[in-house]
Amino acid sequence: MLALGVLILTLIVGTSLWLVRENSVYSDEVAQIRQVRSAAADLLSTLQDAETGQRGFLLTLDRKYLDPYHIAIAGFSERRQRLRNATNDVSLYSGSMVPLDSAIDAKLKELSSTVTLASQGQMADALAIVRSDAGNAAMAVARSTLTGLIASTDDRLRVIVTEQLNAAANLQWVTVGGAIAIVIVVGGAILIIIQHVRELSRAQRELEVLNVGLEERVSERTEDLMRANQEIQRFAYIVTHDLRAPLVNIMGFLSELETSLKAVTAYVLADDRAPSEEEIREARLAVEEDLPEAVNFIRSSTRKMDSLINAILKISRDGRRKLAPERIDLKASLETAAASVRHQIAASDGTVEIDVRVPSLVTDRFSLDQIFGNVFDNAVKYRSPARPLDLRVRAVPAGKGRVQIDIKDNGRGIGKADLERVFELFRRAGEQDQAGEGIGLAYVRSLIRNLGGDVTVDSAEGVGSTFTLVLPADLSTIIKAET
Structure with a gap:
């Protein structure tokens, strides 16, 4: 009877896994279709914004109407590439990209030429291009293609939702059958479970003892590293x-x-x-x-x-210096460090974004401020001249008793061969066009290791760098008072 129950449960579990997999396939397709729809809608909105700015400028010759035009043109390549990426693996939509690209190129050319001519005072030539109706025809093709993509994705989403509901209903029935089978099997298996409960409890107690010992050993090793x-x-x-x-x-x-x-x-x-x-x-x-x-x-x-x-x-x-652990508001500390360089970032139209999901930690305030200040200064010093600095900070829990802080920038980046070298004293990477002795990151690593943590960097030249700081959530639990 027990073997039969196990067989029935195996069949039910197999069926449930198959239905879950089907639902996962539907979910993946929904996510992909939503990406296509979102990218198409964004691209259409951007194209319309550019056209609106052009029309306003041609009608009034007031340059304030060029602001939405320039904003739309600046973000157009990224949105266009996003749509290409979203449709690359979907044969149903990828065929629409060739006529769409041609129409968009024609429309962008018409927008650019009319705005340029109007800006140069050649209003008659600009209006002649508009009256030729080539831009309107290109816009009609682009709008039709993009709205068609949106409508097609909406239709497919409705079909998938229906199929998902059917799969969910089948999964519900399978689950009910599984519950009945479980009740039957539990009645036959309860005796076996009772026999193993004592052994399981004993093994669990031994595991808890081992875990306690492991934490103590990790703490001891951390203290040894700090002493070294x-x-x-x-x-x-x-x-x-x-x-x-x-x-x-x-x-x-x-x-x-x-x-x-x-x-x-x-x-x-x-x-x-x-x-x-x-x-x-x-x-x-x-x-x-x-x-x-x-x-x-x-x-x-x-x-x-x-x-x-x-x-x-x-x-x-x-x-x-003797460490003085205290409870620190991590978000406030990061915002203070960011404020010291915010004017330099704002001068190049850059931005700072701070996302803290750890309310506080216990550590040495002076060391933490020095760490943040040096990393932020480094980001500003080695920002890319080709684009505004985008500095993003994210702090999250990283396992038991640890906090991870990622400081990401879009600066010059660091070559793979120099990722470890930048933490060495008096060693610098890349073009040496900034003042300094090469001690900032060495100082950061020394401070953070003295706090029982570590710092690493992941970077690519021309893309940016992400410095990952890992710190104990409570320094007072692993540090010993100096004798």
């Missing part, structure tokens, strides 16, 4: 502190060299004796050009070394 990171920072502090001593001596000798140079200059240029003209020429050349050039070179080199050492000291000092 702090050791590296302390080592960097010692090394750089020792390097500064000879650097100070060099800079002191530079001051003495400048003082000596003044005395030598006064002596050589005084002409108190009668040296040969060759000696005078060489002495003047050394005093006026060679020695100052050497002094300037040494000074610039030492200043460079000093700035690099100060950068290392900054990372070391911040890494050795």
Whole structure:
């Protein structure tokens, strides 16, 4: 009886899976058809907006009517490509694209030429093009094709909805039959279940113990990594502190060299004796050009070394700073960091979008502000000159006790070979046309690892970059007080 019940259940489950699969196929087709319909409607609306702007301008010669025209033209290529992509895999609609493309090209040409001629004062020529009715004919073909696509998708959607309702009804009957079969099978299987309940409960308790131990081990490993990171920072502090001593001596000798140079200059240029003209020429050349050039070179080199050492000291000092975990409003912190660069983004018509689905986290405020500030500054510094900067930030939970923050931009991007290199100290990628020493992202990684998290980047040249920050939701649970 139990075997028969299992067989019946298997048949019911198989039938249910088949019906679910059919419903999934219908859902996929609905999604694809909706994409086609949405793309067709958007393209038709954009084309109509462009035509409306053209007509308003031709009637009034008021350039404010060109605003909708320019907006429509700017977004036209993207909407047109979206329709192409949506119809590529649907043979029912892809055949409509050839006449549609021809009609759209003709209409866009008519719009562009009339607006250009009218802007140049050649109103008669512009009106002659309009009266030729070629643009109206092209618009009629485009409108007819797009409305036909919309109507065709609506008809197909109605058919699919009917088929889905039928499948749902069949699934309901199968489900009812399955429920009856389950009741029968449960009666025969209940004895077997009772025999295994105790073993299952014991196994569950063992699993819970293992999970608790696993969390403790993960916490211990995290603390070990944090301690190792702090050791590296302390080592960097010692090394750089020792390097500064000879650097100070060099800079002191530079001051003495400048003082000596003044005395030598006064002596050589005084002409108190009668040296040969060759000696005078060489002495003047050394005093006026060679020695100052050497002094300037040494000074610039030492200043460079000093700035690099100060950068290392900054990372070391911040890494050795005692962390002070506190509850932080993540959205407010991100908005504050974005506000510091918003004027630079707005200057190029850029936008900032922040989507936070984590109300708060417990971490070190100073480190978090430094991390956000450096990543945002980096996005602004390496934005693409070809387009406005679009900066998007999204924060979501990332598993138990973790928070993931994605900071995405549409800037220059980073080559695949340099994705890890950009986090190394004094290493930079791409065209070196911006000021800096290459410490920003190294500083970010040092800070975030000191908080028990990590940072990675996914990027493509010419497309943009996405920096992914992963942090513990509560730093106080994994950090130990310094002794």
